[in-house]
Amino acid sequence: MGLFKKKIKQEHKVMLQAERAAGALLPEYHRPTPECPHPERWHMYDSMTAEAEVLEFLRTLITTLKPTLVVETGSFLGVSTLWIAEGLRANGFGKIISCEYDPIVFAKAAEKIAASGLSDWIELRNESSLEMHIEGTIDIFFSDSDMPIREAEVKRFLPQIRPTGLILMHDASSHLQIVRDAAFKLESEGLVSAIFLPTPRGLVLAQKREGRA
Numbered sequence: 527m528g529l530f531k532k533k534i535k536q537e538h539k540v541m542l543q544a545e546r547a548a549g550a551l552l553p554e555y556h557r558p559t560p561e562c563p564h565p566e567r568w569h570m571y572d573s574m575t576a577e578a579e580v581l582e583f584l585r586t587l588i589t590t591l592k593p594t595l596v597v598e599t600g601s602f603l604g605v606s607t608l609w610i611a612e613g614l615r616a617n618g619f620g621k622i623i624s625c626e627y628d629p630i631v632f633a634k635a636a637e638k639i640a641a642s643g644l645s646d647w648i649e650l651r652n653e654s655s656l657e658m659h660i661e662g663t664i665d666i667f668f669s670d671s672d673m674p675i676r677e678a679e680v681k682r683f684l685p686q687i688r689p690t691g692l693i694l695m696h697d698a699s700s701h702l703q704i705v706r707d708a709a710f711k712l713e714s715e716g717l718v719s720a721i722f723l724p725t726p727r728g729l730v731l732a733q734k735r736e737g738r739a
């Protein structure tokens with residue numbers, strides 16, 4: 527091994543950790559921020575999957591807003607995809623399209639989704655959010671891929687997002703400044719109105735300005 531040991535990709539490392547944890551809930555591990563001084567009051571399955579409370583919030587948003595089309599970028603192991611799909615199943619209609627560009631992670635997510643009984647509500651794609659093409663109008667856009675590309679991702683899909691719909695940007699805490707800055711920038715350019723939920727990793731809820739009645 528020594529010098530030539532290949533660096534294991536963070537996503538793959540967390541994937542193996544998640545497998546070993548076998549669905550056990552842990553206290554949230556992200557460090558305190560001024561807006562969220564007690565992250566340990568939240569829970570997580572692993573450091574990539576959204577906080578357990580955020581997953582519950584996603585499902586509730588789906589049953590509250592009754593979307594026809596939800597788009598998620600960054601499926602990871604498909605956990606947030608499944609919580610959203612549960613909301614769709616409770617509604618009795620709608621679909622989520624989720625993309626994951628890493629083929630190894632994608633294969634794991636596909637396996638999990640196939641075993642879940644929720645496949646009918648999910649279209650999982652092994653592609654990049656920056657190349658993905660979506661037909662039709664998006665009711666909820668959940669941006670949860672690589673942090674440096676979130677601004678580009680939201681801008682790419684903005685024309686297709688319904689003015690009464692919602693844009694969610696995960697990892698927007700002041701600790702993970704890059705997504706927070708992207709949301710501030712989108713707001714300062716007049717593209718969206720945003721609120722910043724003080725969860726451990728930060729969650730932006732936004733609505734596009736264009737077309738607002």
Ligand SMILES: C[S@@+](CC[C@H](N)C(=O)[O-])C[C@H]1O[C@@H](n2cnc3c(N)ncnc32)[C@H](O)[C@@H]1O
Binds near residue numbers: 537627655671
């Ligand atoms: C934070 S994890 C997603 C967590 C997941 N949404 C959840 O809460 O269960 C981010 C994932 O995005 C993937 N990713 C990164 N850049 C991407 C891109 N451009 N398109 C699609 N997936 C991407 C990574 O491989 C990783 O699995």
